[in-house]
Amino acid sequence: MIIREMNEADLDEIDELEKQLFSSPWPKDEYVYELNSNPFSNLRVIEEDGKIIAYCDWWIIYEQAQIATIGVVKEYRNKGYAQMMIDEIVRDSTEKGCDFLSLEVRVSNIPAISLYEKNGFIKANIRKNYYEDNHEDAYLMIRPLGGMTNDETAGN
Ligand SMILES: CC(C)(COP(=O)(O)OP(=O)(O)OC[C@H]1O[C@@H](n2cnc3c(N)ncnc32)[C@H](O)[C@@H]1OP(=O)(O)O)[C@@H](O)C(=O)NCCC(=O)NCCS
Secondary structure, three states: OEEEEOOHHHHHHHHHHHHHHOOOOOOHHHHHHHHHOOOOEEEEEEEEOOEEEEEEEEEEEOOEEEEEEEEEOHHHOOOOHHHHHHHHHHHHHHHOOOOEEEEEEEOOOHHHHHHHHHOOOEEEEEEOOOOOOOOOOEEEEEEEOOOOOHHHHHOO
16 A cells, blocks of 8 residues: 555546545646646545555645545445544645644544544634535534644744
8 A cells, every 4th residue: 555646547437436435526727727727736645556546636726725625435445444544634734834724524424534533633714615516505514733833833
């Protein structure tokens, strides 16, 4: 098992997985954009025996980090792969100086909400009718990163 950067050669496989994993899959073009043109994106895949079993994308926009997508192939769930990707996202965004990490998640997505709550995210708000396919609401979830130093708290 390895975790590595996503590349152009992965995109057909990702396109297939996207349709299996998500009710509103991103079109392949979206990944082409994320990979080649979005200066804020960070993409990783987890590969086992030459097959992609999990992948994620997060954006780092100055001091704000946002999880754009995270998914694990059904047969490989509950084995800690999503946790491994969250650890990588938290490590990378903390290292790059972000002060918080946010994401949106369907209010019905109990596995994902549990994953995020276990990792210190709290429900910060509800975005009504967020998803186009079924008009489901999203929770906006946020978790602080790093911590306040004396410098940051001193200047009021
Ligand atoms: C959500 C998802 C990414 C979790 O992946 P996973 O690899 O199975 O998760 P992990 O094995 O790393 O589990 C880590 C924690 O997540 C939570 N969790 C994962 N699956 C869960 C489930 N079915 N029910 C409740 N909690 C769950 C638990 O807190 C778990 O910790 P624990 O094992 O100590 O209880 C996966 O179910 C998935 O790909 N779903 C479809 C795509 C999706 O909804 N992505 C999120 C969009 S916001």
